[in-house]
Amino acid sequence: xxxxxxxxxLAFEVVKTACSNCNLRExxxxxxxxxxxLRRLDELVxxxxxxxxxxxxxxxxxxxxxxxxxxxxFFKTDVLIEDGRDQVTGFQMTGExxxxxxxxxxxxxxxxxxxxxxxVCAIPFSHLESLSRxxxxxxxxxxxxxxxxxxxxxxxxxxxxxxxxxxxxxxFLLNLSQRFKARGYSPAEFNLRxxxxxxxxxxxxxxxxxxxxxxxxxxDGLLAVHQRKVRILNTAGLRKLMTHQRG
Amino acid sequence: xxxxxxxxxLAFEVVKTACSNCNLRExxxxxxxxxxxLRRLDELVxxxxxxxxxxxxxxxxxxxxxxxxxxxxFFKTDVLIEDGRDQVTGFQMTGExxxxxxxxxxxxxxxxxxxxxxxVCAIPFSHLESLSRxxxxxxxxxxxxxxxxxxxxxxxxxxxxxxxxxxxxxxFLLNLSQRFKARGYSPAEFNLRxxxxxxxxxxxxxxxxxxxxxxxxxxDGLLAVHQRKVRILNTAGLRKLMTHQRG
DNA sequence: TGCCGCGTTTGATCCACGTCAACCCCGGGC
DNA sequence: GCCCGGGGTTGACGTGGATCAAACGCGGCA
Numbered sequence: 001x002x003x004x005x006x007x008x009x010l011a012f013e014v015v016k017t018a019c020s021n022c023n024l025r026e027x028x029x030x031x032x033x034x035x036x037x038l039r040r041l042d043e044l045v046x047x048x049x050x051x052x053x054x055x056x057x058x059x060x061x062x063x064x065x066x067x068x069x070x071x072x073x074f075f076k077t078d079v080l081i082e083d084g085r086d087q088v089t090g091f092q093m094t095g096e097x098x099x100x101x102x103x104x105x106x107x108x109x110x111x112x113x114x115x116x117x118x119x120v121c122a123i124p125f126s127h128l129e130s131l132s133r134x135x136x137x138x139x140x141x142x143x144x145x146x147x148x149x150x151x152x153x154x155x156x157x158x159x160x161x162x163x164x165x166x167x168x169x170x171x172f173l174l175n176l177s178q179r180f181k182a183r184g185y186s187p188a189e190f191n192l193r194x195x196x197x198x199x200x201x202x203x204x205x206x207x208x209x210x211x212x213x214x215x216x217x218x219x220d221g222l223l224a225v226h227q228r229k230v231r232i233l234n235t236a237g238l239r240k241l242m243t244h245q246r247g
Numbered sequence: 248x249x250x251x252x253x254x255x256x257l258a259f260e261v262v263k264t265a266c267s268n269c270n271l272r273e274x275x276x277x278x279x280x281x282x283x284x285l286r287r288l289d290e291l292v293x294x295x296x297x298x299x300x301x302x303x304x305x306x307x308x309x310x311x312x313x314x315x316x317x318x319x320x321f322f323k324t325d326v327l328i329e330d331g332r333d334q335v336t337g338f339q340m341t342g343e344x345x346x347x348x349x350x351x352x353x354x355x356x357x358x359x360x361x362x363x364x365x366x367v368c369a370i371p372f373s374h375l376e377s378l379s380r381x382x383x384x385x386x387x388x389x390x391x392x393x394x395x396x397x398x399x400x401x402x403x404x405x406x407x408x409x410x411x412x413x414x415x416x417x418x419f420l421l422n423l424s425q426r427f428k429a430r431g432y433s434p435a436e437f438n439l440r441x442x443x444x445x446x447x448x449x450x451x452x453x454x455x456x457x458x459x460x461x462x463x464x465x466x467d468g469l470l471a472v473h474q475r476k477v478r479i480l481n482t483a484g485l486r487k488l489m490t491h492q493r494g
Numbered sequence: 495t496g497c498c499g500c501g502t503t504t505g506a507t508c509c510a511c512g513t514c515a516a517c518c519c520c521g522g523g524c
Numbered sequence: 525g526c527c528c529g530g531g532g533t534t535g536a537c538g539t540g541g542a543t544c545a546a547a548c549g550c551g552g553c554a
Contacts, residue, residue, distance in 0.1 A: 079401055083490050087408045089401045101401065103394035110401065129387060133380045140376060146393045147350035153400035154326055154336045154348065154357065160407035161334045161451035165541065196502065204408035209541055211503055227502080227550080243330050412511070443532065453512055458533055474520085474532080496554090503548070510542090518533070524526085 018042040022121075027095025027183065028069050029123070029141065037135050044131055045069075045121045057098060057112040057120060064102030066122040070094050073118020074193040077101075078201070079110045088202040090152075091115075091176075091194060094183055100149055115193040160204045163242075168203040169213040170242040173223070177232060188235075192228040265289040269368075274342025274430065275316050276370070276388065284382050291378055292316075292368045304345060304359040304367060311349030313369040317341050320365020321440040324348075325448070326357045335449040337399075338362075338423075338441060341430055347396055362440040407451045410489075415450040416460040417489040420470070424479060435482075439475040 019030045019041040030041050048071065051057060057068060057075065070092055077098065080086035089110060092098055102108040103125065132139035159168050181187035192199070196207040196214075203210065217223050222238055224231040232238065266277045266288040277288050295318065298304060304315060304322065317339050324345065327333035336357055339345055349355040350372065379386035406415050428434035439446070443454040443461075450457065464470050469485055471478040479485065 079405055081405065081490065085405075085409045087405045089404055100394055101398050104391045104398050105395075109398050129383070129390070133383070133386065136376070136380070139380065143376070143393070144351045146390070146397070147347055148352075149397050150393070150400065151348050151351050151356050153397060153404065156404055157336055157400065157407060158326055158328065158332075158334050160404060161448070162332045201408070206542055207502080208504085208543085212541090215503075243328065454532080455513085455534085456511060459511095462533075498553085499551095501548105501550090503546100505546085506544085508541105508543070509539100511539090513538075514536085516533105516535085519531090521529095521531105523528085 019045055019121075022071075024069075024071060024095045029097070029145065030138070031141060033135070033137055033141075037137065040131065040135065041138070044127050045123055046127070047122045049120050049122055051114040051118045051120070053114055053116050055114050057114065058102075058108045059111050060108055062108045064099065064106050064108050064125070066124050067097055067099040067102075067128070068112075068120040068122055070096050070098065071119040071121055073120075074115045075112055075118065076115055076194060076198060076202075077110045077112050086201065087204075088194075088198055089156075091202065093179060097145060097149075100146055115198075156202075165203075165205055165209050166213050166216060167242050168205065169199075169210060169217070170222075170238045172199065172203060173230065173232065174235070174238055174242065177235070187232070189229075189231045192230060266292055269318075271316075271318060271342045276344070276392065277385070278388055280382070280384055280388075284384065287378065287382065288385070291374050292370055293374070294369045296367050296369055298361040298365045298367070300361055300363050302361045304361065305349075305355045306358050307355055309355045311346065311353050311355050311372070313371045314344055314346040314349075314375070315359075315367040315369055317343050317345065318366040318368055320367075321362040322359055322365065323362055323441060323445060323449075324357045324359050333448065334451075335441075335445050336403075338449070340426060344392060344396075347393055362445075403449075412450075412452055412456050413460045413463060414489050415452065416446075416457060416464070417469075417485045419446065419450060420477065420479065421482070421485055421489065424482070434479070436476075436478045439477060 019025055019028075020035070020038045022028070025031065025033075025038070030038055033041065049057075049068075051073070058064075060079065072094055075092040075098060076088050077090045077092065078086050078088045092112075098112050098120070099108065101110055128142065132142055159171055163171065176190065176192075177187040180190050194202075196210045199205075200207045200210045205213075214223075214225050217238075218225050220237070222232070222234045222241070224233060266272055266275075267282070267285045269275070269277075272278065272280075272285070277285055280288065296304075296315075298320070307326065319341060322339040322345060323335050324337045324339065325333050325335045339359075345359050345367070346355065348357055375389065379389055406418055410418065423437065423439075424434040427437050441449075443457045446452075447454045447457045452460075461470075461472050464485075465472050467484070469479070469481045469488070471480060
């Protein structure tokens, strides 16, 4: 990334947070809102917050007050139980929401950690609720977002419950690919922001198994991997591997 | 809650569908609503629906219009993918909601099937949204319910991703036990409404493995099993097995 | 430039669970 | 009463992925 352009932008960037001039609004919460309602949304997002790679956005056990929209960067969420075991429950990228799990008990139930330098918009939840009482479309959209999270989780349960290692990794890569595509990036070539260990945790596999699956895919000409750089060479092959296989 | 009021209410129960005189309201959606708001909720639940064991409440692919509250009975939800694989994503009992997954795309993404003769209240979703725009507490409660579903799913992901067979079954049984208890039934003795195969599907195991785990628990004096009748003899033992074990 | 450390790869072995198969139990229909 | 069928149990065996262990490569730092 060009550093002087970046610094220049930063220098002039207005600190004021506003949805109405956010270039992510097609991905984020205000999706499809008419302009006048969009303007009312500006009062919603109170603050932005910058995080460096490795920083916690919130931790399990902390009081829940806001949900967060990823403006830039990449996150993981994980839960851990007493005996030391933990599991990555999701990876969040630009335009996706974090913190929905905290609503139920007013306490965050997982950790959210930046996998690269990132920026988020904090959305105080009580504000969101009161505004969504006034704006039907916002309310409905928010419900859809929560529901989509439930559907996504069902997909992961399916993956963990019925798929074998290579199918899981294929499904994971195709999902990432499609999300990068939706954000205007290449669906075929991208950098993984997470380690083999984190992928394994998310997929219910050990890091060695993930590594072996990557090697296998490379041997089979499905993709080219170099460290965290992935290029998908045969999407159809991955997709077939994901669904088919097994009697 | 005044108990004689409760019994009197039961004795005179009218067949009319109404939240305000439903004895489940401490479990269901209107939890904690003040009386006057509870009365307004009555307009919400339009119809009841009876189902026999094996009936579908809804099917994946059908248009989504309502969510459902279980009034009596027992349900499972499952998803299936092209190649024939399927997975049970949850079991729902009295007072729990069904259909939240359909909000995101206006289409149900899973099947809901009665595991015994059951009765549900249908709650047209658009009504719920409009009423929750007027009643803050209803809105907030609904958000909590959705969030709780997400948290529950994370728990299942944890289970599927990190636990071994006997730990999964122990976690499952303890969860059922606690839910029966919350409904005023014995937490120690209950009838399973689902087959070994359905338990296995939910837990990401084969039915033989579930069966063996049951036998093992019985050998170890943790519980007494006869067919679908389960009696928990050593809750602490189950809990220890669930968390501990594995380095 | 060379050293160090962490993330990754790869190989050898082990084991939990899946698979296949036989048998049992119980309930329902005739 | 008998038969039949579906769910459940149990055993023998196979295997996918975990575990253990070694070596590699790259980036950071002196």
